[in-house]
Amino acid sequence: FxxxxxxxxxxxxxxxxxxxxxxxxxxxxxxxxxxxxxxxxxxxxxxxxxxxxxxxxxxxxxxxxxxxxxxxxxxxxxxxxxxxxxxxxxxxxxxxxxxxxxxxxxxxxxxxxxxxxxxxxxxxxxxxxxxxxxxxxxxxLPETSAYVLSAHLHPQPIGVPGELFLAGAGLARGYLGRADLTAERFIPDPFSPVPGARMYRTGDLVRRRADAQ
Incomplete structure (x- = not known):
């Protein structure tokens, strides 16, 4: 960071x-x-x-x-x-x-x-x-991934709204004493080559532009 x-x-x-x-x-x-x-x-x-x-x-x-x-x-x-x-x-x-x-x-x-x-x-x-x-x-940021995904966790096309998921070095381990909430919000990252990698479900709706922003 x-x-x-x-x-x-x-x-x-x-x-x-x-x-x-x-x-x-x-x-x-x-x-x-x-x-x-x-x-x-x-x-x-x-x-x-x-x-x-x-x-x-x-x-x-x-x-x-x-x-x-x-x-x-x-x-x-x-x-x-x-x-x-x-x-x-x-x-x-x-x-x-x-x-x-x-x-x-x-x-x-x-x-x-x-x-x-x-x-x-x-x-x-x-x-x-x-x-x-x-x-x-x-x-x-470097070592951070941002995915715009559908309800079925498929990448959305450019311009189509989807939920923002975050992954990478800055991700927390989870919520202290809340294993249920951790399992709900921190889920396996199917796009990462790293075994056991997870991504965080932000709940925020976004769309990706043609310039990747």
């Missing part, structure tokens, strides 16, 4: 990363370890909205939060000019919000990241360019 983070985000982007997520959530792995792995600083805050009162706000170069929180920071005009990169995850990302971020004139990169806790930490990602319509959830 950190190899992906350090190949996707430069040391300049990670120089001052806002860490506003509880360590109880896997999102904090990115906020804490990605900047420290490249000599950056971790700027602690109680939550993303506390950025407005953070003494070190002018040192924040990257914000990692949910769309509703960044929308509120925009409304409060509390997004520091130093924050050139904004990572958004955990909620659907409206295209209007992306356009509002770029309209600040200081935000240079907006990333849409997707990943349930069962596949730590992120599963797919994309940089959303200025002027794009509705953002996609992008492509899988």
């Amino acid at each position: 950190l190899d992906w983070a350090l190949s996707t985000f430069s040391p300049a982007q990670l120089k001052g990363t806002l860490a506003a997520t509880s360590v109880c959530f896997d999102l904090s792995i990115f906020e804490l370890f990605a900047p420290l792995a490249c000599g950056g600083a971790v700027l602690l805050a109680d939550n993303a909205l506390a950025l407005a009162e953070l003494p070190a706000a002018s040192e924040v170069t990257l914000i990692n939060t949910v769309p509703s929180a960044i929308a509120e920071l925009l409304r409060l005009k509390a997004l520091p000019p130093s924050a050139r990169t904004v990572n958004l995850a955990g909620e659907p990302l409206p295209g209007t919000l992306v356009r509002a971020l770029y309209a600040t004139g200081t935000v240079e990169h907006v990333f849409n990241l997707y990943g349930p806790t069962e596949d730590t930490t992120y599963s797919t990602f994309t940089r959303v360019p200025p002027g794009s319509a509705e953002p996609t959830i992008g492509l899988p």
Whole structure:
């Protein structure tokens, strides 16, 4: 995961990363370890909205939060000019919000990241360019597979909706003390050459575009 983070985000982007997520959530792995792995600083805050009162706000170069929180920071005009990169995850990302971020004139990169806790930490990602319509959830991270399958677990054609299944190195072992739920959500991966490989049933409906996103 950190190899992906350090190949996707430069040391300049990670120089001052806002860490506003509880360590109880896997999102904090990115906020804490990605900047420290490249000599950056971790700027602690109680939550993303506390950025407005953070003494070190002018040192924040990257914000990692949910769309509703960044929308509120925009409304409060509390997004520091130093924050050139904004990572958004955990909620659907409206295209209007992306356009509002770029309209600040200081935000240079907006990333849409997707990943349930069962596949730590992120599963797919994309940089959303200025002027794009509705953002996609992008492509899988290295060592992650994303399948769009029918109710019979057959791959869906391009453009046809199906359920998203995730597999790969980030997959959890299951739910502690819930063998029944683990068996329901983590099922054998028929597409993997690795014996015993499993995939996670997300319950999310998606469709794959011609460009594989």
